[in-house]
Amino acid sequence: MSLPALNLSGLSFARPTLVRDGVYDHLRRVVLDGDLLPGERLGEVELGEKLGVSRTPIREALMRLVQDGLLVAEANKGVRVRTMTAAEARDAYVVREELDGLAAALAAAQHTPADADALRTALHDLNASPDGEYRTQTRLDLAFHRAITQGARNGALSDLARDLEQRVALIKHQTRTYNAHPETAAQHAAILKAILARDADQARAAARLHVRTFAALVMHNLGELA
Amino acid sequence: MSLPALNLSGLSFARPTLVRDGVYDHLRRVVLDGDLLPGERLGEVELGEKLGVSRTPIREALMRLVQDGLLVAEANKGVRVRTMTAAEARDAYVVREELDGLAAALAAAQHTPADADALRTALHDLNASPDGEYRTQTRLDLAFHRAITQGARNGALSDLARDLEQRVALIKHQTRTYNAHPETAAQHAAILKAILARDADQARAAARLHVRTFAALVMHNLGELA
DNA sequence: ATTGTGGATACTGTATACAATCTGCGGCGG
């Protein structure tokens, strides 16, 4: 045949994306961006009308978000954005210190050249983001931490770290704590440096310190809100 | 009024339990008990007929189990019991070593007298279970480890440990690795002893060793199956 | 014999209909 062969590399030829997945992604971003405040209610009919779909995919997306811990469901009373208590926030940070430390250590030991590039790019983008752009900063901060867990090359760790990151995002919005802390940039740099140097112990220590610093800041703000 | 006051302690007066929750609990137990082998398909209509409910609550339960990582969904092709690869199993155990160690350390530091009782009871029940009763042993082993995370008094840790335990349960069924390893009982005893002695470091070390031992066993069996 | 094609079947994805529960308000009685 004389026809040129199809180039399939990198094109997904418009796979039939499911409605419920689209709704899930949308709502997840809305919550993570802080557009819906903790405690706010998500009505099924209202969401359906706003997104132009029926209640069925809406409900399935909400179910998944509940399982993620981003929303809470009460029988016959719908779902709301989860409100983290001070104790839940502290708990999340205790675990996150351990998991982020592990992720950094593994990333130091196992990252590929492509991972290294992704890490450098992610941190550069984060540092280049303009002050006051909280939403952008929050997303880029999340992207940097995701790049670290990506470099750890551990599926279970990625999944669990994703869970924790989402909960922490909720706390941040709740306490209105953003990444403006002066030490943040230096700590990020220290983590990246240790990972690139393949110094697992140093990377773990730097990551744990970063979590502790941020946790203290958030818990302080949480205390003030109470 | 002369009528005697109602005693509400401990009775839930037949609250209208949701169908989807019942289906979720049922299917979760079925998978965790190993009655459905990895790769096996779960048809919605078939489940609906078997349980006597419509597809709607079935789908919502399946959605939650997919999010839990127990099932995998493929677009327009239904859901199957997840098959863990050797790499995924190794990943899960790496993370579990860290989290179980943390849980044991926290439990040593923070457990209440009631937690202590629960721990002792759980281990006793496990040791008393007859050999060969794999399903019972698996459940009791899971209960013991749950008692530890319970003693840690950390909600986020409980949630994440639950996720990992479920994945590990999948691996166990897949490799047909049960708790018969001779060192298991001694290691369990060591963990319990350290926790009750409030020795966090020792508890962490004992828990990590236990995970490593078991992981090695499972990975060995996984290699043989390949 | 093998490959490709067509259609029939079964199943998932989405929408809609029906049932049950919660919520808020107005009226009635104390």
Next chain:
DNA sequence: CCGCCGCAGATTGTATACAGTATCCACAAT
């Protein structure tokens, strides 16, 4: 004025109906 009852509206929970897609097998063409 306060509290309680009860109804009406709205919302969630479940069931069913409809649409789109994958799978399988028969059968024809090479």
